[in-house]
Amino acid sequence: MAKYFEARIAKLQRLLEKLELDGMIVYQGANTKYLTGFDGGTGEGVVVVSRTQACLITDARYEEDYRHRLPENVDFKVTRAYYEAAVETVIAFGIKQLAFEATLPYNVYDLMDQLLPADITFDALPDAVETLREVKDTVELEALRLAAKASVQAFNDLLQFIKVGMTEKQVANELDRLQKHYGAEKASFDTIVASGYRSALPHGEATDKIIELGDLVTIDFGYYVNGYTSDVTRTIAMGTISDELREVYAVVKQANENAIDIVKPGISGSEIDSVAREYITNHGFGEFYNHSTGHGVGLDIHEGPALSSRSSDEMQSGHLLTIEPGIYLPGKGGVRIEDDVIVTSDGYENLTEGITKSLVIIEG
Known part of the structure; x- marks a missing residue:
């Protein structure tokens, strides 16, 4: 070292x-x-x-x-x-x-x-x-890959655990246990588990609210491995959800994928943000997308470069980005999908593609 x-x-x-x-x-x-x-x-x-x-x-x-x-x-x-x-x-x-x-x-x-x-x-x-x-060396990139791998493994196991009737805190605590089982050291922020109407809160930390049938549940978490953190979000459905929320999910998923697809050296943070934001706006949900599209991650959970409408930051090989568009409908629910992406010499490497972005429906 x-x-x-x-x-x-x-x-x-x-x-x-x-x-x-x-x-x-x-x-x-x-x-x-x-x-x-x-x-x-x-x-x-x-x-x-x-x-x-x-x-x-x-x-x-x-x-x-x-x-x-x-x-x-x-x-x-x-x-x-x-x-x-x-x-x-x-x-x-x-x-x-x-x-x-x-x-x-x-x-x-x-x-x-x-x-x-x-x-x-x-x-x-x-x-x-x-x-x-902002530009990571090979040791840092390997640590970030390990952090993302632990998060992928832990979340995929969590999908077998979460059930209607559990509290948000129970889900957060199980995710914490699973992360440490897969080698994580500690959380980089208080895990967000926001269910039902609370999923419209971008930073809705886990509470004693009971998860109910028909809820969307947004889970946002980050854990350190070798001193470097992941930052991942997925939203799942507990049984049948409304057609409106299904549409919201589909729009966020496509916005996430569109933004990731253009990641490469030389592109600006505002260009990446614009691709996600314009897609969401063109589908009628622009006013409900109320944060930037992403940021850098490393020793801290929030680092440069910034992916926002005002960002002139230029992507470089070795940057680690989050891509995390979201739509939040007050009183109804919200969706955010977040991936960790390395900028490579000719494009990108998605570290969290091992977690499905198809809508996961937990029955009962």
Whole structure:
């Protein structure tokens, strides 16, 4: 793994040189993990990167675990005084123009600003590491494939479990058990199980509501494997549903497939969004499609690139996208179908095609 961290740090160093910056302090947990493998979380350590050097600063709790896992060209400092040590490192590295993440808490910024010598500038550089994280390397793509595989296996097993009369929470808890059975580490967000009229809620977390005959049930979940998460949604029917909801399902399914079919390097996020949105609008449901078509996934559940009507993000080989159009009819129900798709050099690879998108009907 060390060579991958070296390559990621080198990408940041090239960016710093391009922007005529001498260095950057990295605080946010997913970013420190991306650069060094350090997984203590946000606020448990910092990484200082110059154009030629890098240093991880954390405390003794993590020393044994990380000292021997870092690349040879990354220094390691053990202290609870993270920011004092960071300033010492900045000075030792000869950094004069220092950048920080825009998400750095004000109290940390204020402390650093007081500690830094007057001849060192200290300015925000929004989304620098986050943008680098958008294009995944081979290790990341393999982890994402494993996360998707666990989700496919777990959901297909869940279809044999779910029955009328269960609560949404019972379904969510069983999915959690199945995911871990297939190797997942933890959920990346509270699993959504929204049944009946609640399926019209895009983010309807599981409740004690009983699943009834005639309900649509939308299940949206994401689980980590090797530190990278899946993000999958399917909607199923409990027995017979209305003709209107059947039409909604068919429209969402086709919108999802149309959007996936155009994924390739060079296409923009707004173009992908437009294909799904126009299909839904042309079938009379445009006002009920009230979110973007997708986003990137990786160390975090929501990353770039964005797939929205205003997105100019250009797809690149190595991006991992969700494609998740939906229609939500208040008081009646809703449908969302979401797949995880890798942008390849000549198109795409759908990681979640192992879950059927034909309408699954659970009888009784």
